[in-house]
Amino acid sequence: MGQQRIRFYQTGSFVVGNRLLDPDQRSVQSDTRRTNSLNSGHRACRGCGEALGARYVLDAVMRATGHQMVAVNATGCLEVFSTPYPETSWQIPWLHSLFGNAPAVATGVASALRAKGRRDVRVVGQGGDGGTVDIGLACLSGMFERNDDVLYICYDNGGYMNTGVQRSGATPHGAATTTTPAVGPDPGNSFGQGKSLPLIAMAHRIPYVATATVADLRDLEYKATRAMEFRGARYLHVLVPCPLGWRTGPHETIRVARLATETGMFPVFEAVDGEVVGVTKIRRRLPVTEYLRPQGRFAHLFGETPRSDIIGKLQAEADRTVRTFGLVDPEEVS
Amino acid sequence: MPESRQHQSVPFAISLDPGSSLANKTGSWRTEVPKYVDRMPPCNHACPAGENIQQWLSSAEEAGYEAAWRQIMADNPFPAVMGRVCYRPCETACNRAVLDEAVGINSVERFLGDEAIAQNWSIESAVAPTGKRVLVVGAGPSGLSAAYHLRLLGHEVTVRDSAKAAGGMMRYGIPRYRLPRDVVDAEIQRIVDLGVRLELGTAVTELAGPLDEFDAVFLAVGAHIGRRAEIPAGDSARILDAVSLLSGLEEGERPLLGRRVAVYGGGNTAMDVARTARRLGATDAVVIYRRTEDRMPAHPIEVTEALEEGVRMRWLSTITAADAGRITIEKMRLDATGFPQPTGEFEELDTDTVVLALGQSSDLTLLAGVPGVTVTDGVVEVGANLMTGRPGLFAGGDMVPDERTVTVAVGHGKKAARNIDAWLRGTSFERPPRHAPATFDRLNTWYFSDAPATVRPRLESARRITTFDEVTGGLDESTALFEARRCMSCGNCLECDNCFGVCPDNAVIKLGDGRYEIDLDFCKGCGLCAAECPSGAIEMFPERS
Numbered sequence: 001m002g003q004q005r006i007r008f009y010q011t012g013s014f015v016v017g018n019r020l021l022d023p024d025q026r027s028v029q030s031d032t033r034r035t036n037s038l039n040s041g042h043r044a045c046r047g048c049g050e051a052l053g054a055r056y057v058l059d060a061v062m063r064a065t066g067h068q069m070v071a072v073n074a075t076g077c078l079e080v081f082s083t084p085y086p087e088t089s090w091q092i093p094w095l096h097s098l099f100g101n102a103p104a105v106a107t108g109v110a111s112a113l114r115a116k117g118r119r120d121v122r123v124v125g126q127g128g129d130g131g132t133v134d135i136g137l138a139c140l141s142g143m144f145e146r147n148d149d150v151l152y153i154c155y156d157n158g159g160y161m162n163t164g165v166q167r168s169g170a171t172p173h174g175a176a177t178t179t180t181p182a183v184g185p186d187p188g189n190s191f192g193q194g195k196s197l198p199l200i201a202m203a204h205r206i207p208y209v210a211t212a213t214v215a216d217l218r219d220l221e222y223k224a225t226r227a228m229e230f231r232g233a234r235y236l237h238v239l240v241p242c243p244l245g246w247r248t249g250p251h252e253t254i255r256v257a258r259l260a261t262e263t264g265m266f267p268v269f270e271a272v273d274g275e276v277v278g279v280t281k282i283r284r285r286l287p288v289t290e291y292l293r294p295q296g297r298f299a300h301l302f303g304e305t306p307r308s309d310i311i312g313k314l315q316a317e318a319d320r321t322v323r324t325f326g327l328v329d330p331e332e333v334s
Numbered sequence: 335m336p337e338s339r340q341h342q343s344v345p346f347a348i349s350l351d352p353g354s355s356l357a358n359k360t361g362s363w364r365t366e367v368p369k370y371v372d373r374m375p376p377c378n379h380a381c382p383a384g385e386n387i388q389q390w391l392s393s394a395e396e397a398g399y400e401a402a403w404r405q406i407m408a409d410n411p412f413p414a415v416m417g418r419v420c421y422r423p424c425e426t427a428c429n430r431a432v433l434d435e436a437v438g439i440n441s442v443e444r445f446l447g448d449e450a451i452a453q454n455w456s457i458e459s460a461v462a463p464t465g466k467r468v469l470v471v472g473a474g475p476s477g478l479s480a481a482y483h484l485r486l487l488g489h490e491v492t493v494r495d496s497a498k499a500a501g502g503m504m505r506y507g508i509p510r511y512r513l514p515r516d517v518v519d520a521e522i523q524r525i526v527d528l529g530v531r532l533e534l535g536t537a538v539t540e541l542a543g544p545l546d547e548f549d550a551v552f553l554a555v556g557a558h559i560g561r562r563a564e565i566p567a568g569d570s571a572r573i574l575d576a577v578s579l580l581s582g583l584e585e586g587e588r589p590l591l592g593r594r595v596a597v598y599g600g601g602n603t604a605m606d607v608a609r610t611a612r613r614l615g616a617t618d619a620v621v622i623y624r625r626t627e628d629r630m631p632a633h634p635i636e637v638t639e640a641l642e643e644g645v646r647m648r649w650l651s652t653i654t655a656a657d658a659g660r661i662t663i664e665k666m667r668l669d670a671t672g673f674p675q676p677t678g679e680f681e682e683l684d685t686d687t688v689v690l691a692l693g694q695s696s697d698l699t700l701l702a703g704v705p706g707v708t709v710t711d712g713v714v715e716v717g718a719n720l721m722t723g724r725p726g727l728f729a730g731g732d733m734v735p736d737e738r739t740v741t742v743a744v745g746h747g748k749k750a751a752r753n754i755d756a757w758l759r760g761t762s763f764e765r766p767p768r769h770a771p772a773t774f775d776r777l778n779t780w781y782f783s784d785a786p787a788t789v790r791p792r793l794e795s796a797r798r799i800t801t802f803d804e805v806t807g808g809l810d811e812s813t814a815l816f817e818a819r820r821c822m823s824c825g826n827c828l829e830c831d832n833c834f835g836v837c838p839d840n841a842v843i844k845l846g847d848g849r850y851e852i853d854l855d856f857c858k859g860c861g862l863c864a865a866e867c868p869s870g871a872i873e874m875f876p877e878r879s
Binding site: 014015016017018019020026027029030032036039040041042043044046047048049051052055082085086087088089217243249250251252253254255258 | 350353354355357358359360363395780781783819829830832835836838839840841844846853855856858859860861862864865866868874
């Protein structure tokens with residue numbers, strides 16, 4: 001059962017708030033009493049998608065849990081820019097351990113709370129795609145397998161952005177990073193590599209798996225809230241564009257995330273017990289070039305000799321994603 | 335405090351006090367700063383009456399119908415009339431037309447105007463009486479608009495008109511099926527209730543007396559004389575002019591038109607007469623116009639409705655002769671400049687009556703002997719403040735050079751009132767500078783829901799041609815609300831909270847009542863707020879060094 005869209009002409013469900021809506025229908029982010037889990041003064045770059053995504057998710061979880069939440073953070077941008085010693089931007093109980101063991105630490109926190117009989121306090125683990133898809137995957141898989149009562153959130157910006165924009169297992173095909181430079185006959189990240197962690201999580205048959213982006217706030221808040229209705233292992237994968245690594249303008253963060261969904265490059269869906277139960281349909285389908293062209297990491301595809309072959313393969317990937325998840329209504333499939 | 339005590343307050347293995355990131359004022363990273371702006375929405379810009387359309391639509395969106403109506407009344411005392419007869423330049427300009435269809439501004443205005451009549455809302459002047467007396471000559475839309483605004487500004491206003499009833503062309507030029515008379519009556523009565531003195535059946539034939547008696551005079555006599563054309567006609571040919579026909583009908587005359595009526599002209603009046611002829615029993619009403627359809631001055635809506643009612647159009651034709659029961663038509667062709675040229679091909683057409691709808695001119699005999707007044711091509715020359723060459727004598731509406739519509743006339747009335755007021759006070763009226771335009775490319779239209787325009791109900795054509803019942807119906811409350819909410823609030827904040835939500839640095843402060851502020855201590859100047867503002871109401875400016 002997907003999110004019920006508010007049929008509200010003028011701005012619909014797309015904006016953060018609307019003065020014409022009843023207060024109980026408004027988003028967490030439109031509320032002046034929101035937690036601001038990640039507060040001002042953090043050292044994230046201008047227009048950081050991850051800073052935005054983390055506040056969106058954690059503020060929603062704070063509301064859903066009645067402010068009873070502990071967050072465990074993997075090493076990565078999110079940790080580095082938010083907690084330079086001795087300052088912190090976090091306005092929630094927050095724990096940092098290592099790059100690779102955030103899911104295990106979160107599991108331990110959940111066990112400790114259970115031992116103390118505190119079922120009201122909920123545990124959230126979070127990290128970037130490097131810490132989640134690559135380095136922390138083993139203990140995340142273990143957490144899934146044991147069905148520990150943790151919501152794990154991956155903020156996916158498609159690379160190790162904090163350490164200098166290196167490739168991760170979530171870097172899109174063809175993208176240039178410092179470890180997959182735009183040189184040679186097959187520039188950028190190799191095709192056939194990388195992994196979809198939402199699908200891996202679903203294969204564990206955990207209670208809840210969902211994807212979202214910072215471009216659709218209401219959908220993201222819905223999924224963060226819905227995840228807290230379940231007990232056991234849950235996984236939320238949020239696309240958070242990185243102006244530095246993607247080489248986009250700081251004001252383009254949300255637009256690029258929107259283009260990722262509208263081109264079919266990033267499917268937005270939710271799954272319960274390993275089964276897809278809802279997808280966010282594409283509103284106005286666009287060719288992948290619309291998503292690729294604004295990003296400097298794909299600039300080599302549009303140079304003096306445009307690489308229509310690589311663009312074609314990316315379009316084929318997007319087409320397959322659209323088919324797999326049914327992202328457009330059948331009559332609209334081209 | 336001894337050093338050992340200080341260290342006791344710090345947690346184990348921590349050598350510095352933990353602090354909040356708020357100490358780190360990241361606003362110093364900024365090179366550009368966002369600012370909330372107001373831009374001129376295209377609807378407001380295009381309105382000849384100068385209505386603040388976006389503002390009243392915004393009130394209507396919240397179901398604040400009375401507030402919305404009062405906002406219209408600040409500029410235009412005829413919302414219910416406007417909602418029926420205005421040719422809506424606002425909708426032509428509307429940015430939403432690029433996305434799907436223009437907002438039905440006119441239908442919302444009509445709903446508000448009708449609601450005001452139904453609820454008996456009234457207007458009062460909050461200004462202390464000035465003791466100045468102004469005479470308005472002509473009780474049409476321009477004169478009444480001027481009288482209304484002058485009264486609101488505290489002046490004593492008398493309106494004189496030669497006709498038996500007030501309304502000018504609203505009553506004597508526009509047929510009832512477009513503008514029911516109870517609507518005109520109600521909106522005029524509200525102006526009278528405000529304290530405007532109406533002297534009807536009183537023709538003003540000279541101005542020397544009034545100019546002595548009153549502190550200022552505003553002329554708005556309209557254009558009620560139908561232009562004639564030199565058509566060789568036999569003695570028994572029946573030729574009428576359109577304005578006399580329409581005003582005679584209003585006075586209770588029932589003109590004998592016959593079954594076959596030819597209307598000569600291509601303007602709105604031609605459509606009015608042809609449609610009226612159908613309603614008076616003509617089985618064949620033909621509009622004869624020299625040029626092509628796309629060059630007709632008539633509004634497309636009126637042409638469409640006329641065609642629906644069975645009116646026939648003969649484009650590229652002129653009448654060269656008229657005789658009893660028949661006319662001769664010459665076919666025309668357009669030359670390279672678009673001017674119609676005769677072809678020498680003639681045709682005859684059975685016709686009982688020819689109605690001339692070739693434009694109107696003003697009766698300016700009352701200006702005889704007034705020094706300083708210049709009349710050029712049948713219209714009075716006025717300055718930017720609508721004053722003639724005679725100090726204290728102003729003129730507006732159809733008798734001055736401009737487009738001839740009710741809305742333009744109403745706009746002239748407001749403009750004249752402001753200038754007369756300034757003149758009476760010994761100052762001059764300066765129009766406040768306009769905001770820069772809110773063009774479509776400034777909007778982030780992703781955020782607007784897909785919403786096709788609401789269509790107003792219309793009488794079916796079989797019923798239309800047998801009665802003078804109003805052709806176009808109004809919206810009900812739910813459809814009017816829907817339509818108002820299609821407004822994209824171009825260039826002005828619509829309080830969607832996007833800026834408050836999309837800032838990665840929590841640097842937008844929501845003050846309530848639609849007001850926001852940027853916390854410059856923490857704004858890094860990324861520009862996400864400006865990029866994601868649906869209405870283009872935030873702009874980025876370079877940081878001052």
